[in-house]
Amino acid sequence: MSRKRLGDLLIEFGxxxxxxxxxALAEQKVTKQxxxxxxxxxxxxxxxxxxxxxxxxxxxxxxxxxxxEIERPVIELxxxxxxxxxxxxxxxxxxxxxxxxxxxxxDYFAIDDIQMTTGLQIHPVIATRDSIxxxxxxxYSLKRSISEVLMDRQPVExxxxxxxxxxxxxxRLVNQLIEQAVDKRAxxxxxxxxxTGVVVRFRIxxxxxxxxxxxxxxxxxxxxxxxxxxxxxxxxxxxxxxGRIQMQVRGRPIDVRVATxxxxxxxxxxxRLLDMKNAITEVExxxxxxxxxxAFLQMISAAHGIVLVTGPTGSGKTSTLYAALHHLNxxxxxxxxxxxxxxxxxxxxxxxxVNPAAGLxxxxxxxSILREDPNIIMVGEIRDKETAEIAFRxxxxxxxxxxxxxxxxxxxxxxxxMDMGLEPYLIASTIRxxxxxxxxxxxxxxxxKAYRPLPDETxxxxxxxxxxxxxxxxxxxxxxxxxxxxxxxxIHEVVPFEEPVRTLVSQxxxxxxxxxWAKQHGxxxxxxxxxxxxxxxxxxxxxxxxxxxxxx
Numbered sequence: 001m002s003r004k005r006l007g008d009l010l011i012e013f014g015x016x017x018x019x020x021x022x023x024a025l026a027e028q029k030v031t032k033q034x035x036x037x038x039x040x041x042x043x044x045x046x047x048x049x050x051x052x053x054x055x056x057x058x059x060x061x062x063x064x065x066x067x068x069e070i071e072r073p074v075i076e077l078x079x080x081x082x083x084x085x086x087x088x089x090x091x092x093x094x095x096x097x098x099x100x101x102x103x104x105x106x107d108y109f110a111i112d113d114i115q116m117t118t119g120l121q122i123h124p125v126i127a128t129r130d131s132i133x134x135x136x137x138x139x140y141s142l143k144r145s146i147s148e149v150l151m152d153r154q155p156v157e158x159x160x161x162x163x164x165x166x167x168x169x170x171x172r173l174v175n176q177l178i179e180q181a182v183d184k185r186a187x188x189x190x191x192x193x194x195x196t197g198v199v200v201r202f203r204i205x206x207x208x209x210x211x212x213x214x215x216x217x218x219x220x221x222x223x224x225x226x227x228x229x230x231x232x233x234x235x236x237x238x239x240x241x242x243g244r245i246q247m248q249v250r251g252r253p254i255d256v257r258v259a260t261x262x263x264x265x266x267x268x269x270x271x272r273l274l275d276m277k278n279a280i281t282e283v284e285x286x287x288x289x290x291x292x293x294x295a296f297l298q299m300i301s302a303a304h305g306i307v308l309v310t311g312p313t314g315s316g317k318t319s320t321l322y323a324a325l326h327h328l329n330x331x332x333x334x335x336x337x338x339x340x341x342x343x344x345x346x347x348x349x350x351x352x353x354v355n356p357a358a359g360l361x362x363x364x365x366x367x368s369i370l371r372e373d374p375n376i377i378m379v380g381e382i383r384d385k386e387t388a389e390i391a392f393r394x395x396x397x398x399x400x401x402x403x404x405x406x407x408x409x410x411x412x413x414x415x416x417x418m419d420m421g422l423e424p425y426l427i428a429s430t431i432r433x434x435x436x437x438x439x440x441x442x443x444x445x446x447x448x449k450a451y452r453p454l455p456d457e458t459x460x461x462x463x464x465x466x467x468x469x470x471x472x473x474x475x476x477x478x479x480x481x482x483x484x485x486x487x488x489x490x491i492h493e494v495v496p497f498e499e500p501v502r503t504l505v506s507q508x509x510x511x512x513x514x515x516x517w518a519k520q521h522g523x524x525x526x527x528x529x530x531x532x533x534x535x536x537x538x539x540x541x542x543x544x545x546x547x548x549x550x551x552x
Contacts, residue, residue, distance in 0.1 A: 005106070006035050006036060006054075006104075006106045007021045007024070007025065007035055009053060009058075010039070010045070010053065013053055015045055015049055015053070016039065016044055016045060020039075020042075020044050024038045024039050024042065024044070034087075034103060034104035034106075034107060035104070035106075036050045036103070036104055036106075037103065037104070037129070047128060047129075051126055051128070054105060054126050055126060060105050060124060060125060060126055061125045061126070062125065062126050062127070063091065063101050063125045063126070063127050064127075064131065065089065065091070065101060065127050065131040065132065065134070065135045068091065068479055069184065069479060069480075069481055070089070070090070070091055070092070070135070070139060072139075073093075074090050074091065074092060074093050074098075075089075075090060075139045075140070077090050077093065077098065077118050077120070078090045078100075078114060078117070078118065079117075080136075080140040080144070082113070082114060082117065083136065083140065084136060084140075086102075086107060086110035086113070086114070087102065087103040087104070087129060087132055088100050088101060088102045088103075088107075088110055088114065088132070089101045089127070089132050089135050089136070089139075090118075091125065093120070096119075096120050096121055097120060097121045097123055098114075098118055098120040098121065098122055098123065099123045099124075099125060100114065100122050100123065100124050100125070101124075101125050101126070101127040101131075101132060101135075102124050102125070102126060102127065103126075103127065103128070103129045103132060105124040105125070105126050111124060134250070137176070137179070138176075138179070138180055138183055141172070141176055145169055145172045145173040145176055146173060146212070146214075148169035148172075148173075149169045149170050149173050149218060149221075170218075170221050170222065170225050171225060173222075174222065174225050174226060174229070175247075177189065177200065177211075178247070178249065178254070178256065178271070178273070179249050179250070180211075181202050181271075181273060182249045182250065182254060182273060182275060183250075184202055184204055184481070185204060185205070185278070185487075186202035186203055186204050186273060187203050187204075187206075187272065187273060188202070188203040188208075188270055188271065188272050188273065189201070189202055189203075189270070189271040189273070190202075190203070190208065190268070190269075190270050191219075191222060191223070191226075191268065191269040191270070191271075192268055193219060193263050193265040193266035193267060193268050194265055195216075195265050196216055197213050197214055197215050197216050197219075198213065198214040198215075198216070198218065198219045198222065199212075199213050199214075200212050200213070200214065204481065205441045205442075205483070205485055205486070205487060205488050206314065206439060206441065206488060207441075207483070209481065219266050219267075220266075222269075223260070223266070223267050223269055226245075226258060226260075226269055226271070227241070227243070227258075227260070229245045229247075229256075229258075230243025230244060230245050230256075230258040231243055231244075232258065232260070237262060237266075237267055238262055239262065240259065240260060240261050240262065241258075241259075241260045242257070242258065242259050242260075243257075243258040244256065244257055244258065244341075245258060245271075252275070252276075252277055253276065254273060254274070254275055255273075255274040255275075255276075255343075255344075256271050256272065256273055256274070257271070257272040257274065257341065258270075258271055259272075274343050274344060276344050276345070279319065279322065279344045280316075280319045280322070280323055281322060281323055281326040281346075282323055282326065282327075283296065283297065283323045283324065283326075283327050285323070286319070286320055286323055286490060287489040287490045287491075287492070287533075288492060288494075289492070289524070289529060289532065291494075291522055291523065291524075292435075292492050292494040292523070292524075292529070295433065295494045295496045295523070296324075296433070296435060296494060297327075298433075298496065299432045299433035299435075299496060300324045300327065300328060300400070300402070300432075302400060302432045303398070303400065304395055304396075304397075304398045304399055304400055305395050305400060305401070305430055305431065305432035306391060306392060306395040306400075306401040306402075306403065306430050306431055306432060307324070307400075307401070307402050307403075307431075307432050307433055307434075307435075308382075308403055308404065308405050308413055308431065308433075308434045308435070309321060309402075309403075309404050309405075309434075309435045309436075309437065310404065310405045310406065310407045310408075310409070310410065310412075310413055310434060310435070310436045310437075311404075311406075311407075311436055311437045311438060312406065312408075312438075313406075314439070315437055315438050315439055315490075316437060316439050316488075316490050317404040317437065318339075318343055318380070318404070320435065320437065320490070321378055321402050321403075321404065322343075322344060322346065324402055325337070325346060325349060325376070325378055325402070326346065328376055328400075329346070329348050329349060331348075332375075333375045333376055334350075334372070334373055334374050334375045334376070335348070335349045335350065335374070335375065335376045335377075335378070336349070336350040336351075336352065336369045336372060336374045336376075336377055336378075337349060337350070337351045337352060337377070337378040337379075337380070338352040338354060338362060338365040338366060338369060338377075338378070338379055338380060339351060339352070339353060339354065339378070339380035340353070340354035340362070340380050340381070341353060341354075350372075352365050352369070354380070361387075362379060362380070362381070362382075362383065362384075362387040363384070363386040363387045363390055366379060366387065366390045366391060366394070367390060370390075370394055370399075374399060375399065375400065376399070376400045376401075376402070377391075377394060377399055377400070377401050377402070378401075378402045378403065379391050379401060379402070379403040380403070380404065381403065381404050381405070381406075382403050382404070382405050382420075384420070385420045385421045385422070388417060388420050388421075388422055389421075389422065391403055392422060392426050392427070392430050395430045396426070396429065396430055405417075407436070408436070409436045409493055409511075409525070409526060410434040410435065410436040410493045410494070410495040410514070410518075411495065411511035411512075411514035411515055411518075412511055413431075413434045414427060414505055414511075414514070415511065418508070424505055424506055424508055425506060427505050428497075428502040428503075428505035428506045429502070431497045431505075432496070432497055433494065433495060433496040433497050434494070434495045434497070435492060435493070435494050436492065436493040436494075436526060437490045437491065437492045437493070437526070438490065438491055438526060438530075438547040438548060439488045439489070439490055439491075439547070440488060440489060440490075440491055440530060440533075440539045440543040440544060440546075440547055441483075441485035441487075441488055441539065441540075441543050442485060442486060442487040442488055442489050442538060442539055443472050443473065443474045443484065443485060443486075443537065443538065443539060443540060444474040444476075444477065444479060444480035444483070444484055444485055444486040445486070446477050446479040446480065446486070447474050447475040447476060447477035447479070447480065447484065448472050448473070448474055448475075448537070449472065449473060449474075449475050450470040450471070450472050450537075451470065451471060451472070451473060452469070452470060452471075453468060453469075453470070453471050457471065457541055460531070460541065461531060461535065464527070464528050464531055465528075466528075466531050466532060466535050467535075468534075468535040471534060471535070471537070471540070471541065472537040472540070473540055474486075485543075489533065489538060489539065491526055491529045491530040491533060491539075491544065491547075491548070492526065492529050493518075493523075493524070493525050493526040493529065494518075494523055495514060495518050495523060496523075500517060501514065501517060504517065526548050527544065527548045530543075530544030530547075530548055531544060
């Protein structure tokens with residue numbers, strides 16, 4: 001790397017003057033701060049300008065640490081005191097080469113020192129000071145908090161007082177675990193009680209992954225701290241409890257749902273993380289094919305009737321309904337929801353939380369909503385005959401109702417509603433359409449690589465009318481935790497209830513008849529939609545086969 005001085009480069013590019021450089025260098029002799037930091041603090045140079053000079057003019061790449069997951073063995077190559085002293089962070093190791101994120105890639109003392117300490121060749125990249133400091137909290141502070149908690153054994157009689165103190169190690173540990181889960185895009189944190197300890201797992205892109213293990217004696221302290229945060233009874237260990245935590249993580253609000261469950265080895269605790277920043281609120285981002293998107297928009301644009309979204313728990317049904325509500329939300333409409341629980345708060349929409357203990361169920365809440373002059377109603381889930389009947393009667397009397405149902409596919413909806421006791425004529429005259437969906441993991445764009453399909457894969461694609469001379473898979477990298485996947489997308493099955501479909505319902509036809517009608521009119525089933533997205537390089541065939549329960 002060229003050892004041309006930063007100050008000379010900045011003058012050369014006309015970003016600072018000779019006088020400004022002299023003043024900054026004089027200050028540097030006193031403060032020992034990096035030159036770039038002094039210039040940005042004085043307002044003479046924007047951090048973006050500094051990065052642009054270093055990145056584009058010198059070829060030193062810029063790295064966004066917030067989007068990059070660093071493996072623990074790499075972090076441990078550089079001691080914390082070195083990293084903080086030099087404002088650097090080890091990012092990636094490739095044989096004898098260490099990629100080092102630096103605020104000042106011109107700090108040759110730091111490069112030489114860390115090169116001697118690690119015995120590795122240093123490859124510098126530039127990162128902002130803020131992102132490096134956030135990374136310190138993610139990687140070094142959690143490790144330190146665990147060590148402090150292990151050393152900080154408190155007598156049982158003062159545990160409650162201990163876990164309420166905001167500066168206690170256990171408080172920092174729990175907060176840092178939640179922050180780390182948010183950074184890794186986890187949807188859930190599991191504290192699994194085992195005979196000899198507590199295993200902490202994050203659910204990332206639908207898959208549970210072990211993060212760390214804590215000794216058994218920390219289990220009551222960790223559980224007590226979480227209960228206090230969620231306003232639960234810390235003395236009650238024999239019954240399940242549910243609670244809620246609202247907190248700020250990285251400057252944005254996070255809603256955490258807490259559920260405890262007594263097991264033979266102590267209480268298991270699960271935290272569900274709801275991050276509004278990651279909520280899908282636009283129909284265009286739901287992953288619909290053009291045919292399915294057009295059909296879905298027609299369904300939710302109906303003046304009255306009911307639109308159902310089906311699938312198992314965790315298949316993104318609520319996200320689809322929220323996107324529909326966002327699309328329909330105008331000042332001319334009165335939108336009211338009843339949910340269990342309210343997952344995300346939506347501006348301009350009246351949201352009601354079910355409270356069975358107080359007598360507020362889906363059925364009673366829905367009756368009350370009908371007296372509030374609504375145009376559009378969202379019912380979180382149709383669970384029983386009473387709720388179903390009220391929802392369908394509301395749809396018959398001039399309201400648009402959106403709701404979810406648990407079935408494996410779209411054609412099974414009619415049979416499920418009939419099992420609940422609804423009459424075929426009521427179903428036929430009310431439903432505007434059904435969407436069934438599943439979530440599949442999306443191939444990581446950082447390590448995606450094409451390959452020629454295997455004969456078995458080609459045969460499956462051919463059988464369903466698809467051709468692909470190449471498919472894609474992730475190789476596994478730090479950005480995706482070595483899984484080859486990062487993020488998830490939905491695969492859909494859409495059946496609009498047009499007149500011929502209503503006739504099939506009235507005649508109580510089997511699900512096969514609906515599938516045949518949908519196929520004749522260009523609507524793909526869920527498997528075919530998944531295969532199409534695999535052929536487009538969005539997901540893998542393995543993911544599609546894993547989530548679609550259908551005979552191949």
